Amino acid sequence: MSVTDEVLANAERYAAAFALGDLRLPPAKRLAVVACMDARLDPYAVLGLREGDAHVIRNAGGAVTADARRSLAISQRLLGTVEIILIHHTDCGMLTFTDDAFKAGIQTETGIRPDWAAEAFSDLEEDVRQSIARIKGDPFIPHTDQVRGFVYEVETGRLREVKP
């Protein structure tokens, strides 16, 4: 049995106990979270979010890429969110390589060099500040006055704010 089949059995149990069919499309807390895809970081558990509360945008690194900014523009313009929480974390995979080496390895193996930035970084707090700066510099995200950035400590479960 694949892992996918295994978690699908969980999904059947979730549906059997489901009682949230009246939740509305716009996030109740008018909040969007941008976080790393890391398996150890569950933004619902950490932030005490429930279904219906907030948009959750995630990718490798919790990087504020063009796609994350697209998602934030849609979140704010069409669905009414106004606050943004960014979450990076300690022991992040993105700290373990460089864009150049990662892309050169892929080129060696496939013959093709990726046409994207891998978004690796070497300083966690600096990258959180970089992410905030990208949001504030984006012309399509209307609400950028309530953006705060954090580092989640996978060792302690603590969320530490990064000061600008």
Place this chain on the structure above:
Amino acid sequence: MSVTDEVLANAERYAAAFALGDLRLPPAKRLAVVACMDARLDPYAVLGLREGDAHVIRNAGGAVTADARRSLAISQRLLGTVEIILIHHTDCGMLTFTDDAFKAGIQTETGIRPDWAAEAFSDLEEDVRQSIARIKGDPFIPHTDQVRGFVYEVETGRLREVKP
């Protein structure tokens, strides 16, 4: 008090009860989930995932954008995942507009036309198939034989598989 301050109080409670400091960086289930950012869809709850189990990648629509493919390439190449679950959902905001109208509206307001696709779609199941096709066509994602796509029903809590 802002919503951010409110959820930060939750984060302090999470840290106080934290006992997961020994989880490893690579996802235990070797699984990556790509899902819509929608507030009503909590992939942990639906799939019965725990901290440490799976990478979770999310954006507006659960679209397999270049950024999602970047994240999947990192997930598989550096952190050992091999299975992929895609989740779109009913009543999605992406069904309520068109790229052209959304971007024209932004251009009218800001004077600048976004240089990205908004990734709106009109057929949910067709867009899930499109997402699978993008993964299978990506030269940088090594494991594409265990990719399955689903529609989450926000009305019933059920996860329905989209057949190829």
